[in-house]
Amino acid sequence: MDLYDEFPQSFLLCDEGFTPLLDACRRYQVSVVDFLTLSSKELARQLQRSINEVTKFQELLTAEYDDQLTEFNKVKPISEVEGPVSFTTTDVGIDEVLGGGVYTHGITEIFGESSSGKSQLLMQLCLSVQLPTDMGGIKGKCVYITTEGDLPTQRLASMISARDELVRYGVSQENIYTVTCCDLINQEHILNVQLPILLENSKGTIKLIIVDSISHHMRVELPSRDFKDHQDNRFYVDQVAERLLDLANKHSLAVVVANQVSDRPLFESPEPYVAELTDYEYQLGWWVGWKNSSILYHQKYNEPKGVDYRDNEDMLSDDEDGKLIHDEMVRVENLSRTKAAKITVSSNEKTSSEDRRPAPRSSTFPPHKQRFYKKRRVDRRVPTLGLTWANHLSTRILLSKTYKASPMIRRGELHLYKGSDPLMFWQVKRMFKVVFSAYAESKEIPFVITKRGVESLLGDDW
Numbered sequence: 432m433d434l435y436d437e438f439p440q441s442f443l444l445c446d447e448g449f450t451p452l453l454d455a456c457r458r459y460q461v462s463v464v465d466f467l468t469l470s471s472k473e474l475a476r477q478l479q480r481s482i483n484e485v486t487k488f489q490e491l492l493t494a495e496y497d498d499q500l501t502e503f504n505k506v507k508p509i510s511e512v513e514g515p516v517s518f519t520t521t522d523v524g525i526d527e528v529l530g531g532g533v534y535t536h537g538i539t540e541i542f543g544e545s546s547s548g549k550s551q552l553l554m555q556l557c558l559s560v561q562l563p564t565d566m567g568g569i570k571g572k573c574v575y576i577t578t579e580g581d582l583p584t585q586r587l588a589s590m591i592s593a594r595d596e597l598v599r600y601g602v603s604q605e606n607i608y609t610v611t612c613c614d615l616i617n618q619e620h621i622l623n624v625q626l627p628i629l630l631e632n633s634k635g636t637i638k639l640i641i642v643d644s645i646s647h648h649m650r651v652e653l654p655s656r657d658f659k660d661h662q663d664n665r666f667y668v669d670q671v672a673e674r675l676l677d678l679a680n681k682h683s684l685a686v687v688v689a690n691q692v693s694d695r696p697l698f699e700s701p702e703p704y705v706a707e708l709t710d711y712e713y714q715l716g717w718w719v720g721w722k723n724s725s726i727l728y729h730q731k732y733n734e735p736k737g738v739d740y741r742d743n744e745d746m747l748s749d750d751e752d753g754k755l756i757h758d759e760m761v762r763v764e765n766l767s768r769t770k771a772a773k774i775t776v777s778s779n780e781k782t783s784s785e786d787r788r789p790a791p792r793s794s795t796f797p798p799h800k801q802r803f804y805k806k807r808r809v810d811r812r813v814p815t816l817g818l819t820w821a822n823h824l825s826t827r828i829l830l831s832k833t834y835k836a837s838p839m840i841r842r843g844e845l846h847l848y849k850g851s852d853p854l855m856f857w858q859v860k861r862m863f864k865v866v867f868s869a870y871a872e873s874k875e876i877p878f879v880i881t882k883r884g885v886e887s888l889l890g891d892d893w
């Protein structure tokens with residue numbers, strides 16, 4: 432029976448007198464909803480148990496349900512209703528893009544590929560939430576639920592020591608409760624039982640729950656063999672999100688989760704068609720943070736006539752740095768060719784005029800690396816857990832890690848470089864993008880990861 436899922440704190444679960452009845456419920460697949468909707472006669476028939484036993488259980492369960500309902504729908508005077516408040520990320524640029532910081536009473540999702548900086552940002556938040564209100568914090572403690580290994584305490588310690596204000600205001604790892612969950616069952620128990628009890632006992636001092644990452648165990652353990660599995664998974668994801676939202680609202684706290692990405696194949700229609708504004712496929716790119724060229728590419732992919740977007744490199748070639756590197760390499764190679772030609776002329780004055788042709792073009796760089804630009808790169812990455820999960824989010828943040836031309840290329844100093852390693856042409860470029868939010872418009876900002884944590888870059892810094 433699903434009594435544990437519906438009422439995890441129900442005293443009926445511990446009443447040994449009902450153990451045979453609960454066993455029968457499990458055997459005949461009778462649910463809590465059946466008990467709340469069917470007659471005791473019908474239930475007794477289905478369960479092969481006595482009507483007295485069923486009636487008693489049903490009365491107790493209904494009373495418990497009524498109590499919960501009354502508690503849940505208690506009318507509060509407007510003066511007691513606490514609205515969402517924000518706390519700083521400790522970075523002014525990122526706070527501004529987020530519309531003031533991270534907000535309570537909702538779920539904020541940070542998604543991105545491995546090594547994009549999700550955990551770094553989450554660790555930073557569990558420190559910044561502890562700051563006093565005049566420093567932008569909300570003076571709260573934090574629960575850090577990790578699904579992949581332990582919390583890197585050394586990194587947290589170095590983040591604290593790298594920022595004077597954190598040291599000055601007593602920000603400490605002692606205010607972070609760490610929970611490690613090793614599988615999905617364990618995660619369920621933590622979210623449904625341990626966390627609510629911890630929050631009740633902490634009496635409003637905990638202001639942030641972090642889950643790193645929410646999708647790790649679901650992705651591995653939820654079956655996805657057929658349509659029914661997919662339906663069940665959606666229901667499961669819905670329940671997880673609802674529970675987290677309940678906790679966020681009940682205890683006026685922020686829930687921030689990391690989410691992973693997976694590749695989504697291009698949508699291929701059996702018949703060519705023009706996507707409508709209201710089509711799921713038409714809108715998808717905006718709520719998963721694709722760049723504009725990829726959104727357009729996906730929308731046009733199945734169109735019947737006109738430009739064949741499948742080969743349209745121009746639409747996808749927003750790789751300007753690739754072109755910059757290519758141009759710089761051509762410039763340097765031309766320079767060395769001219770130089771070589773001059774040396775040949777001066778060293779052999781007797782050379783006939785036909786032999787004064789420039790020396791054959793020879794590159795110091797591997798040939799396959801020479802054409803960097805016009806790479807056809809269609810964005811296909813989507814955060815896991817789908818639309819069902821996305822519907823519950825108040826803010827979705829994408830952290831991405833790409834590559835840009837290195838300062839040597841941008842300053843036009845490639846001719847000073849004597850090596851032949853193409854990696855020297857590139858530099859990591861990290862972007863923080865608000866994909867959608869109830870508090871801010873979609874916007875992106877470059878950032879770096881330093882010993883202080885995640886820091887935005889402004890103006891000429893990038």
Ligand SMILES: Nc1ncnc2c1ncn2[C@@H]1O[C@H](COP(=O)(O)OP(=O)(O)OP(=O)(O)O)[C@@H](O)[C@H]1O
Pocket residue numbers: 543544545546547548549550551552880881882
């Ligand atoms: N002290 C530091 N100084 C500079 N960069 C750092 C420091 N510590 C970690 N990084 C950078 O942070 C990145 C790792 O970030 P993080 O662990 O947050 O990734 P993630 O998105 O959580 O990845 P995953 O999904 O695999 O857990 C690495 O690229 C590393 O270069």
